[in-house]
Amino acid sequence: MGERVLYGYWRSSAAYRVRIALNLKGLSYQQRSIHLIKNGGEQHSAEFQQLNPNQLVPVLVDGDWVLNQSLAIIDYLDETYPDQLLTPQDPQRRYLVKALAQDIAIDVHPLNNLRVLQYLSGQLNVSDEDKNQWYHHWIHQGFSALETRLAASSGQYCVGDEVTLVDVCLVPQVYNANRFNVDLSGYPIIERVTMSLNDLDAFKRAAPEVQPDANAGS
Ligand SMILES: N[C@@H](CCC(=O)N[C@@H](CS)C(=O)NCC(=O)O)C(=O)O
Structure with a gap:
């Protein structure tokens, strides 16, 4: 190799x-x-x-x-x-980890990607204020649902007490949301889990x- x-x-x-x-x-x-x-x-x-x-x-x-x-x-x-393993082998846990990771990486992240934001302001002449509203809207939409799902699945991390693919997707999305000044105080589980993950050396x-x-x- x-x-x-x-x-x-x-x-x-x-x-x-x-x-x-x-x-x-x-x-x-x-x-x-x-x-x-x-x-x-x-x-x-x-x-x-x-x-x-x-x-x-x-x-x-x-x-x-x-x-x-x-x-x-x-x-x-x-x-x-x-x-x-970041995606567990047990079929039910595997399903859950993939679904939650995709909730973040496929349903939230692409809507706020750089090229989308650039298209909004460049081609569509969207104001900075409206673009910011767009960004915050999709984060809140995704994080509200995620917070509900994590209430059932989380332990120390997003799914129980093992680090999984969901955690790997969550921390960068939270970093991004903070960068755009999204108020995350309504998502205590997301905040708690993110804090635990950010204590780990790999993160x-x-x-x-x-x-x-x-x-x-x-
Ligand atoms: N689904 C892709 C998304 C990759 C992606 O969106 N990358 C962003 C940075 S996070 C990028 O390169 N953006 C450049 C651009 O929008 O022009 C993946 O998970 O790898």
């Missing part, structure tokens, strides 16, 4: 998920920063499009494999390095602020 390289960006929540997963599994990796803002966004460069024609980070190069889509990458890591080392490209721009 050759070297492992993660193409990401310090503030990308999808890349943040993969950093957490790699850290939890104790897998070493190099990082290449794809600056999502500078020069119109390096994700649109011809060079990066060879790795991912979707023009989105993260991309993980694992030896000869070039992988995109954070959830699919984490699935691949679980199958290839099963020491610490600390994956945090945006400690990445090599941190503060390279917004």
